[in-house]
Structures are given as structure tokens and as C-alpha cells.
Amino acid sequence: MDNQSTIYQVTQETRKTGIASIKATLEFAGITSRTTLIAWERTGTFPKRVKLSGQRVGYRWSDLYKWADSLQVVEGEEAA
Structure with a gap:
């Protein structure tokens, strides 16, 4: 599977709402x-x-998704 497909699948997942436990x-x-x-x-x-x-x-799921969406991969570094 190419990167385009992988990115599409990740962005199409259902996002949780409410409060996340630690x-x-x-x-x-x-x-x-x-x-x-x-x-x-x-x-x-x-x-x-x-x-x-x-x-x-706990942490608001909306805040966690906003944080994750703001992360940027630095070129030359491996993604976690």
C-alpha cells in the first residue's frame, strides 16, 4: 500500500469524543x-x-486530536 492510501485510512478513522483516561x-x-x-x-x-x-x-479527546494534527515530521527523522 502506498503512502497516499495509508494517509487516507488514518484520516478517515472515527475520532473519539469525551475524556481520555491517562x-x-x-x-x-x-x-x-x-x-x-x-x-x-x-x-x-x-x-x-x-x-x-x-x-x-483526564484529557479531552478533541484536544488530543488537535495536538496530534499539529505535529510535523522533521525531514530525515523516522516517524514513531
Whole structure:
């Protein structure tokens, strides 16, 4: 399958709505460290968390998709 087909399939997927759990957010971002999420958030390169209750937080799916859509592949670097 060529790149055009792959790009088409990715952009045609159904997007989730609501709030993503920390686990789902880590999977979506392709990382395993909560510390990295918090560091990215503090530097402004990742969406802010949403407080759900006393100690529970999550991320809006809409913010995660907006973040992912804004990422750019740097020429000469391999995509994750």
C-alpha cells in the first residue's frame, strides 16, 4: 500500500469524543511515562489536563486530536 492510501485510512478513522483516561492518553501519545506527559504539558507542547474529581484527571479527546494534527515530521527523522 502506498503512502497516499495509508494517509487516507488514518484520516478517515472515527475520532473519539469525551475524556481520555491517562492510560488512553499515554497510548495515544505513544509514550509510557506520565512524567513525560506532565513535562510536555508544563512546556505548553501538550494539552492541559482536565480535573474530573478529587484525584482523577483526564484529557479531552478533541484536544488530543488537535495536538496530534499539529505535529510535523522533521525531514530525515523516522516517524514513531
